[in-house]
């Protein structure tokens with residue numbers, strides 16, 4: 001945790017930003033809830049528990065800054081809510097998501113798995129791929145287990 005904060009601090013510094021206490025509080029919440037795909041409001045409510053003096057606008061600006069610096073990715077699972085997702089350190093491309101249509105859970109696939117597809121796209125469309133968003137919609141293994149038992 002501390003070493004990741006230290007690295008995020010360096011990323012901010014190399015873009016001439018400081019890790020202010022407000023920014024640090026926001027980063028800590030994101031790290032503590034790494035797999036939760038929090039909205040700006042979710043992040044704000046969690047930040048407020050520890051630092052009641054921080055306002056929504058500050059949290060929002062911090063999230064935008066972290067997005068700009070590619071420390072977090074902003075995603076939308078089709079419900080109109082922007083969610084913030086920490087980027088895996090050293091990952092060239094964004095991870096994939098499995099969204100369950102029954103319980104709404106979101107699981108992650110950290111492996112890229114798209115090398116072959118990317119090669120085809122780059123060749124056939126002469127398109128240089130920098131990143132991608134991939135969301136699978138379906139039924140998670142937990143919901144499948146429940147159905148099997150019924």
Ligand SMILES: [Zn+2]
Pocket residue numbers: 037085095096097108
């Ligand atoms: Zn994710």
Ligand SMILES: [Zn+2]
Pocket residue numbers: 093112114115118132
């Ligand atoms: Zn990729």
Ligand SMILES: [Zn+2]
Pocket residue numbers: 100101102103104105139140141142143
């Ligand atoms: Zn499910």
